[in-house]
Amino acid sequence: MLTCQTATLRCTRLLHRLSSVCTTLRYVLNADEARVVWNASELTLRSETTEDDGVQPVEKKESTLVNMMKILRRAPIGARIFLVGNITLPELTLCAPIYLSTRDQVDITRLVLAGDGVMQGTIEGLHFNNWDADSVRVQSGSWRMLRCYLASLYPRRAALATSPIVMMHGSHLSLHECHVQHCKHAVHVLEPADLQMISCLFQDLNAGVRSVCGGGDIRVEGCTFYDTKRAFHFDPHVRGYARSNTMQCEPFGDVEPPEHFHFIPQL
Numbered sequence: 088m089l090t091c092q093t094a095t096l097r098c099t100r101l102l103h104r105l106s107s108v109c110t111t112l113r114y115v116l117n118a119d120e121a122r123v124v125w126n127a128s129e130l131t132l133r134s135e136t137t138e139d140d141g142v143q144p145v146e147k148k149e150s151t152l153v154n155m156m157k158i159l160r161r162a163p164i165g166a167r168i169f170l171v172g173n174i175t176l177p178e179l180t181l182c183a184p185i186y187l188s189t190r191d192q193v194d195i196t197r198l199v200l201a202g203d204g205v206m207q208g209t210i211e212g213l214h215f216n217n218w219d220a221d222s223v224r225v226q227s228g229s230w231r232m233l234r235c236y237l238a239s240l241y242p243r244r245a246a247l248a249t250s251p252i253v254m255m256h257g258s259h260l261s262l263h264e265c266h267v268q269h270c271k272h273a274v275h276v277l278e279p280a281d282l283q284m285i286s287c288l289f290q291d292l293n294a295g296v297r298s299v300c301g302g303g304d305i306r307v308e309g310c311t312f313y314d315t316k317r318a319f320h321f322d323p324h325v326r327g328y329a330r331s332n333t334m335q336c337e338p339f340g341d342v343e344p345p346e347h348f349h350f351i352p353q354l
Contacts, residue, residue: 132158134172152176159187164206184208184228197221202228204259209233215251216240222251225280229259235266242269242291250275250297254282262287272297272320279303284310294320294340302326305348312336321345 132155156176162168162185170189180199181187188211195213197220202208204227211233215222218240223232239248248270254260256278267273268290276282276298282305289295292315296305302324311333312318317340319329329338330351344350 129167129169130158130162131169131171134170134174159185181208184230186211188212195222198223199226200224200228200230200258201226202230204228204257207231207259207261210235217251218248221249221253221275223253225252225254225258225260227255227258231261231263232265233263235262237265237267237270237273239269253277254280254303256280261285266290267292276300276303276305282306284308286310288313289318290314292316294318296320298322298325302345307332316340319344319348321348 134151152174155170155174156179159168160180160182162181162183164183164185166183166185168185168187170187170191170193172191173193174191175194176196178197178199179195180201182201184202184206186209188209193213195215196217198210198213198215200208200210200223207229209231213235215235215237216239222237237251239251241248250272251267251270252260252274254274254276257280259281260274261283262274263285265287267287270292272294273289273292274282274284274296276296277300279301280303282296282303284296284307286309288311290313295310295312295315295318296307297320298305299320299322302322303326305321305325305327307327307329309331313335315336317337318332318334319339320342321339321344323345324347325345326347328349328351331353333353338344338350
């Protein structure tokens with residue numbers, strides 16, 4: 088396990104560099120036992136700051152956060168990273184599918200997700216609060232959000248808040264046990280994409296999911312829609328299904344459901 092407590096962590100991949108010139112070391116690192124260790128390894132990033140080296144706490148905290156964002160942006164495919172401490176990140180871009188989780192409350196103003204779609208990245212337990220811009224933009228790749236919380240900064244003006252999650256063309260997103268409230272829409276599918284929502288809670292929204300630009304594949308199962316005007320606002324070309332959901336609202340409002348979207352009412 089690697090731990091970053093200051094802004095001085097650098098990954099040099101020293102062992103892998105040495106293995107390029109040492110046959111014995113290369114054999115050891117490529118053995119099955121070593122692969123298990125590498126795959127299970129994780130990086131812990133902490134937000135702790137101290138008054139040493141003549142650096143002011145505020146300045147050091149800012150330096151640590153900047154370094155965190157650089158580490159996360161450059162994280163390799165499949166990396167397992169845990170954020171520890173009460174952290175607030177202004178904007179974060181993940182360029183490769185990784186596993187990012189937290190053991191404390193971590194607030195992120197805006198998160199951009201990008202990937203190649205070969206592997207699925209996971210975002211777990213993060214908090215997102217925004218008002219005039221999306222909090223999570225799924226630019227490309229395949230991602231899963233697990234037990235995340237997304238809400239507007241101004242609950243009383245939820246109808247005017249932007250959608251916290253926006254999906255772009257060809258992206259894949261799976262929401263599991265997430266809580267979204269006080270927003271215009273939970274997810275806005277701007278272009279055809281693949282969306283799955285399982286066991287999520289949606290509260291105080293104009294619509295749970297909005298997709299009005301060319302369809303997409305949307306699957307909703309075991310979710311709860313509470314104090315929401317309607318669950319879905321769909322383009323006629325949307326495909327997929329909704330089943331085993333609890334809805335205290337109209338599924339489609341006064342709009343006809345798409346022909347290829349199968350809605351199964353709760354019994």
